[in-house]
Amino acid sequence: MTFKKLAISMSFAVFVVYGVLILSLFYFYNGRLFFDTLISERTLFSIRLSLFTATVATLISVFFAIPSAYALSRFRFPGRQMIDTILELPMIISPVALGAVVLIFFNTPPGVFVQGKGIQFVFTIYGIFLAQFITTVGISIRLIKAAMDEIPVRYEEVARTLGASPAKAFFTVTIPLSKKGIIAASILTWAKALGEFGATITIAGSMAMKTETIPIAIFMRLASADIEGTVVLVLILITIGLGTLYGVRLLTRKATALIR
Amino acid sequence: MPLIELKNIQKHVLRDINLTIRDRELLALVGPNGAGKTTILNIVAGLTDYQGEVLFDGSTMDKTPPHKRGVGYLFQDLALFPHLDVAANIAYGLRIQKYPEATIAKRVKELMDALHISRLEKRHPHSLSGGEKQRVAIARAIAPFQKILLLDEPTASLDSQTSKYLRIELCSLLKKLEITAIFVMHDLLGAEEVADRIAILHKGTIEQISRPGDILFNPKTRMVSEFIGMPNILHCDDCRILSSGLIEVVSGNMTIVLPYEGSTIKKIAIPPHDIYISDTKPPGPALNRYRATVTEIVPLRSVVRIKVNIDGNSLLTELPMETFGEMNLDIGQEVFVIIKLRRLRYVEEFDDYHR
Structure with a gap:
């Protein structure tokens, strides 16, 4: 077997692992139950809550991540290593x-x-x-910083000699050039926020119709041995997650094809 | 505003640089790699910190950030904005400085016409050739009515023909727009074509600053002399005008023919690497072909310096090591020497400088 074939088969092996796992869901799939669960008020609430919170958390993360990533990518300042x-x-x-840690903080005087x-x-x-923000902002910064590291500082220097202040150079050169990276980082941040479970359940709890996101709903169903219900929710999460990723990828490909 | 003064500049390799660039002057900074040429440009543009003083028209610029200095900069890597088309690249500085759209459109069109790139208006940088990119970058650098332009090896990436053409065109454009410019170049011959004055920079100090011909004919230091390739300087004893724009010059017992329109030539410079040596009689006309005797052989790293004697005139020549290896030259050997006609430089009687 050539090295090329070996490498390709490895990637397929990974695909098969996930494929088998997803297919196994259909062993417990029950068509009527699927639709009943899907259109139940509690499920729809979870879907809406998940989409809404993941989007808001992503916006907050990216809002902090863009300037932070720029600072880490371009400037050498005391404390940079510590932040990194x-x-x-x-x-x-x-x-x-x-x-x-967050819960503990809220039990200290400043938290109270x-x-x-x-x-x-x-x-x-x-x-x-908060839970989704703290679990995603670090990765968001990392990804956007990687995108900005790719853009030579030279473009900003050119902008400066043409009369652009540092902020103008940032908005008219750095941001447009790292747009693709920022979009990709936002998508991954959003996907990670959508699937966030540990920090969310610890901070926000698992109250039905209040703080029950899809991952939390899955956990609750599984805890009460409702296998079919679990399957339905997992399938919904997979569909939303993969569907969105795929859709946005298509869109950005078109967008980048346009600027090219 | 464009009178530029650098006073006691220190930075990295640069040691106590003092330099004045006159209004509308084209100054070339020439020197080997690592001499500090680009650092000087960055200091004038304000892109790096430094010790010392930079003045434009008498006012200090030391606290002025790059975007308020009004200095255009053509970087060696050009760095055209990949997300903007040619017209938008050129218009960038004007837009940033909030010029009215009508002014922007007029200026962009003017510059595209002047640089012959109008047909590229809607193209993106990735689809342009090296020469086209260069033209767009020049237009972008001077578009926001910059009176000072810095150019870092402006034609280094182009083939010699395109590069020469663009250099001359650029030079006349800069004169027309009354722009003061500092060029960085590594090659003296290229600099001679465009510059009003040339500064030779070596290890952070200015070795010599003078008019183009002066450097070739009167190198002031050993470094300058070595950098320009230690040309053979021949003093002319007699001149005779031949037909069809040629002149015959007598120096000692040698006669050299070169293309020339005037009447009298004072001195001729011949770079050592523009003299061919052959151990057999070369074919072709006998123009500028001499019999000579090898008097000295000095092997250097990649070349061999050979001194030859032509009827009492001693000339220094240079051969690539490989060629030398194939020829089996010895001291005292008789050889044929040919001087390349088009590479000759000369000084006229009235001390003007020409090629």
């Missing part, structure tokens, strides 16, 4: 632990103050935003 390292935190400690005078996070939709 702490971005790994969501990747190295489990989301449950991250959620637990925020909860009392500011926004109530624990067991609310704001808790979901």
